[in-house]
Amino acid sequence: MNPRRYRNAVPPGGTATDPLYDRVAQRSAGAVITGYSTSFAWACRLLAEPVRTQVRSIYALVRVADELVDGPAAAATEHAADLLDELEEQTLDAVRSGHSTNLVTHAFALTARSVGIGPELITPFFASMRTDLRTTGHDQRSFDEYVYGSAEVVGLMCLRAFLAAPDAATAPSYDALSPGARSLGAAFQKVNFLRDLGADLDLRGRSYFPGLDVDRLTPEQRDALVDDIDADLARAQRAIAGLPRSSRRAVTAAHRIFAALSHRLRALPPGELRRTRVRVPAASKGWILMRSYAAGGRT
Template identity: 55%
Template sequence: MSQRTARPRTGAPTGLDLYDKTAQDAAATVIARYSTSFGLACRLLGTRPRPHVRNIYALVRVADEIVDGPAEAAGLSPEAAGRVLDELESETLAAVERGFSTNLVVHAFCRTARECGIGEDLIRPFFASMRTDLSTHRHDDASHDAYVYGSAEVVGLMCLQVFVNAGAQRPLTPDPALVEGARRLGAAFQDVNFLRDLDHDASALGRDYLGLGAGASTREAVLDRIDADLAAAAAVVPRLPPDCRRAVTAAHDLFAELSARLRAAPDATERVRVPDVVKARLAARALLGFAPRDVRA
């Protein structure tokens, strides 16, 4: 029997179920290749939200790669990269509307978006921030806040939609306190990464997201803002569904550790990292059900 006419094994998914599973596997591969830390936290999610969060991350990662180097390395000009990003946004919005895409990563995301209530109000700001990377090289306080909302806070809100709605008959609107916590956790993650990647962003990408030394902010003020955001997010973790709390705690504590290390090494020339043994300890702490770390202690 030829490969074209071969039937799936008995009990194996077929049709749309097989396509959905293949798309989810593609999304899982993206997160496994690109982020060991996020992948570790994701494994602490319950089976209900886990594939959906992977689907969100995969789309975010692909969009980020369009503006952060691989597209340029493939020979695309900023204008061409912008057109590719526009095409990805259009395909994503269309797929969410119709429930199908020939792009496996987009298909995985659209199935999550339809089930969990992720709409244009979150998708468009994300792509708007990605588009900013092609044209804005130095940010002030206002443009920083707008960028962080689209690039990080809405991703936290997408994940919150999953936490609340995955497996539900119809999507519900999350509690406002959880919305605020998701936004502030996303903002803290982004600002930590800005500080970690300060030299790389300036030298390799020609970008300054924080405007340090240009009157927009100071390093100490950014770290204080990060810790305030982490504390606000930690306060609402107990209100999340039980199958999400451990993963969010692990991610929170990892970035709290990064914030502490950044504060302790203001002149570090290498990217600040958390050793694997410390990551494992933080994950174990979260797995045992401890509350998020108090960054003010």
């Protein structure tokens, strides 16, 4: 990692004390999510505060890191690696000190310090992001490690926020719900891998699924991939009932949206997966959100 370049205004162990700056940072994080993911932005609206703001802050950092390895900056690999190192340094520094001049990392740090997100979740995330800059394919071990760092730890970060909510006193423990949170994050990631088979290969030279020839995908291989996704979704669903009401509706909605994506992926001919990014129509997503809200998050 590069020598530290960022020095925060608040010494280690201190706390940011400017409520206006905090609010601006949190609104900036919300704008990142709204701009990049309408589905996620819609589901976030079903979260109660302060969980809604906290989850937006988590995903904003994830989105910025992802942009570094997938966006225009990734064309210059060494420069992108330097930027990713700097973002990780800023993030860890902000979590220690409570302040950052980067609005997204400041918002993330507010959440991390409030709900208990530490380096044990942050470091694996950045390690997986770094993998995207140097790896174009995976064996099963590296695939599992990548999915853990890029997605499962994000589910665990969100779980920290869910269980810090005012209504979480009677919820099961973090350890009890962690397998479900990891499975949901893994399912989301694998769905996106399958949706983006063509774009990942053509634009980024990447193929995530071990041993898969994207141009020779068979119905049996497609079904095996979707079966694995559905197994993750089933494990996640069993944990959703234990979440506090403040987060249960939103997680139920997100789960249902990705279950609908999985269903559509299974129905698509293998050759079409190479050329088509499967989506859930806006009307269907709206119906899922209404059902999830009305049911109070019952799965």
